[in-house]
Amino acid sequence: MAILVVAEHDNTDLKDATHKTVTAAAAMGGDVDILVAGTGVKDVMAAAAKIDGVRAVLGVDHVSLTRQLAEAMEAVIVPLMSEYDAILAPDTTAHKNYMPRVAAKLDVMQISSITGVESADTFVRPIYAGNAMATVKSSDSKKVITVRTTAFNAAGEGGSASDKMLADPASPSTSEFVGEELTKSDRPELAAAKIVVSGGRGVGSSENFAIIESLADKLGAAVGASRAAVDAGYVPNDYQVGQTGKSVAPELYIAIGISGAIQHLAGMKDSKIIVAINKDEDAPIFQVADYGLVADLFIAVPELEAAL
Amino acid sequence: MKVLVPVKRVLDYNVKARVKADQSGVDLSNVKMSMNPFDEISVEEAVRLKEAGTATEAVVVSIGPAKAQETIRTALAVGMDRGIHVQTDEDLEPLAIAKILKAIAEEEGAQLVITGKQAIDNDYGATGSMLAALLDWPQGTFANTVETSGDSITVKREVDGGLQTVKLTLPAVVTTDLRLNEPRYARLPDIMKAKKKQIDAKTPADYGVDTAPRLTTVKVTEPAGRSAGIKVESVEALVGKLKTEGVI
Ligand SMILES: Cc1cc2nc3c(=O)[nH]c(=O)nc-3n(C[C@H](O)[C@H](O)[C@H](O)COP(=O)(O)OP(=O)(O)OC[C@H]3O[C@@H](n4cnc5c(N)ncnc54)[C@H](O)[C@@H]3O)c2cc1C
Numbered sequence: 001m002a003i004l005v006v007a008e009h010d011n012t013d014l015k016d017a018t019h020k021t022v023t024a025a026a027a028m029g030g031d032v033d034i035l036v037a038g039t040g041v042k043d044v045m046a047a048a049a050k051i052d053g054v055r056a057v058l059g060v061d062h063v064s065l066t067r068q069l070a071e072a073m074e075a076v077i078v079p080l081m082s083e084y085d086a087i088l089a090p091d092t093t094a095h096k097n098y099m100p101r102v103a104a105k106l107d108v109m110q111i112s113s114i115t116g117v118e119s120a121d122t123f124v125r126p127i128y129a130g131n132a133m134a135t136v137k138s139s140d141s142k143k144v145i146t147v148r149t150t151a152f153n154a155a156g157e158g159g160s161a162s163d164k165m166l167a168d169p170a171s172p173s174t175s176e177f178v179g180e181e182l183t184k185s186d187r188p189e190l191a192a193a194k195i196v197v198s199g200g201r202g203v204g205s206s207e208n209f210a211i212i213e214s215l216a217d218k219l220g221a222a223v224g225a226s227r228a229a230v231d232a233g234y235v236p237n238d239y240q241v242g243q244t245g246k247s248v249a250p251e252l253y254i255a256i257g258i259s260g261a262i263q264h265l266a267g268m269k270d271s272k273i274i275v276a277i278n279k280d281e282d283a284p285i286f287q288v289a290d291y292g293l294v295a296d297l298f299i300a301v302p303e304l305e306a307a308l
Numbered sequence: 309m310k311v312l313v314p315v316k317r318v319l320d321y322n323v324k325a326r327v328k329a330d331q332s333g334v335d336l337s338n339v340k341m342s343m344n345p346f347d348e349i350s351v352e353e354a355v356r357l358k359e360a361g362t363a364t365e366a367v368v369v370s371i372g373p374a375k376a377q378e379t380i381r382t383a384l385a386v387g388m389d390r391g392i393h394v395q396t397d398e399d400l401e402p403l404a405i406a407k408i409l410k411a412i413a414e415e416e417g418a419q420l421v422i423t424g425k426q427a428i429d430n431d432y433g434a435t436g437s438m439l440a441a442l443l444d445w446p447q448g449t450f451a452n453t454v455e456t457s458g459d460s461i462t463v464k465r466e467v468d469g470g471l472q473t474v475k476l477t478l479p480a481v482v483t484t485d486l487r488l489n490e491p492r493y494a495r496l497p498d499i500m501k502a503k504k505k506q507i508d509a510k511t512p513a514d515y516g517v518d519t520a521p522r523l524t525t526v527k528v529t530e531p532a533g534r535s536a537g538i539k540v541e542s543v544e545a546l547v548g549k550l551k552t553e554g555v556i
Pocket residue numbers: 199200201202203225226227228229240241242243244245246256257258259260261262263264267277278279280283295296297298321345346428
């Protein structure tokens with residue numbers, strides 16, 4: 001069996017999500033190759049070649065792939081799939097965007113956000129915001145899979161895979177990149193951080209969010225948020241943790257002024273240690289918290305920062 | 309421009325899913341069902357396009373059991389023009405749904421299809437992109453803002469690093485994210501009026517589509533539980549615990 005893993009990268013650095021996806025692919029058994037699609041991808045390819053257990057790294061370097069638009073990714077991947085039995089990609093927004101396109105073109109049903117590999121055709125995935133776990137068996141000849149990376153350990157680095165450049169793809173004509181507004185931050189990435197400090201509606205305003213950020217900086221943590229905090233404009237959309245936002249599983253997750261709706265829990269309940277600070281002692285977040293502090297966040301958070 | 313909006317009837321987002329004792333699935337008997345929240349956002353966007361004079365007709369389609377008609381009525385009550393109900397008692401997979409929607413989009417001559425980014429029951433997040441692929445249309449997923457002009461649509465998308473804007477040539481598929489708009493509530497007179505709006509009754513067979521499932525559910529189980537921990541009395545006590553755990 002031959003499996004293709006699509007690399008997560010920003011044209012400069014290879015992301016850890018790739019290593020985790022390789023672990024999921026390896027659990028299916030078979031040869032694992034990595035596809036690096038982007039522009040100026042040499043360094044990313046070299047990094048990918050070091051991942052343990054990888055056979056080959058395929059590179060495709062074209063301006064239409066700089067942002068990995070869905071139509072362009074489809075054009076690169078679909079022809080490649082004649083050589084592969086399965087394709088896996090992290091379930092980040094970059095890949096969630098085009099993977100169903102690839103699946104539909106191959107006439108197979110995508111298996112989304114898997115958290116476990118039982119065998120080459122059977123997988124575990126959360127449904128209903130993680131309130132149920134479904135084990136599904138695919139009868140499709142090729143598997144198209146997105147991987148919940150928080151559920152897999154990262155593959156190590158000590159490999160030396162071969163590399164190969166692919167021919168330029170045809171650029172899509174009906175879809176064009178216009179611009180982007182990226183959140184600038186020197187903090188660790190939310191999905192990969194060891195500590196995440198999240199704020200919710202209880203924080204009250206974007207100005208007040210400074211106390212959350214200040215605590216995060218003291219801890220070297222990433223900053224997350226509930227949907228309510230994002231909707232209210234306290235923080236950018238990419239801070240949202242939950243069923244329909246990002247999934248995180250850090251060593252320590254601190255939920256501040258967050259009630260603990262099922263949609264929020266879906267994105268953080270696999271964290272190793274959960275701390276909740278909330279003034280309502282009956283808030284559902286306390287049902288999943290290892291350590292709960294019933295307190296006004298405006299008093300407790302600065303106090304916590306000072307005590308570190 | 310004709311706009312098509314597919315809506316799914318799902319377990320209400322406020323209800324916690326209960327796994328059946330025989331592990332065959334989630335118990336949906338006697339629980340509140342509602343329109344998938346992302347689909348409410350799609351409906352709202354389509355109605356706004358109509359109000360702006362951009363859309364000439366807004367058609368809502370739901371594929372599901374007899375009760376999916378109620379979900380269609382909900383969409384008609386907030387301003388969709390007409391409904392199509394494709395009746396089936398099976399919970400079809402996104403691939404099958406996308407094939408049916410492709411046939412409908414072509415039959416209707418739709419220029420824009422707005423789907424939700426994900427159905428909150430199965431959490432696949434696949435139908436919109438699959439439909440775009442089957443139609444060979446461009447796609448703007450996870451839409452935060454959309455703007456149409458002439459034969460193109462500009463979509464600001466919610467992505468992991470922030471926001472990304474793409475311009476698509478129509479016809480196109482857009483999938484909605486939470487911040488696109490705030491859905492309105494139906495007013496009583498509109499609910500009454502919606503009762504008179506037309507809903508075509510169809511079946512998957514009418515579209516000649518193979519809907520056989522590709523995935524079989526081996527079992528559905530409870531997630532690994534997390535037991536509630538302890539309440540600490542003070543910030544000092546909390547810091548002590550976290551130090552003992554070795555996480556700070
Ligand atoms: C389709 C859909 C998808 C969704 N996806 C997500 C998702 O991905 N992620 C997500 O988070 N939500 C999601 N939600 C929303 C979710 O249902 C909740 O509405 C949301 O998580 C609530 O956010 P919150 O806890 O910040 O706000 P609230 O529920 O309003 O809670 C605020 C909390 O702050 C506490 N508080 C207030 N003031 C203070 C103070 N001074 N000190 C201490 N505590 C204080 C209150 O006691 C309360 O518990 C989704 C909803 C839908 C319908």
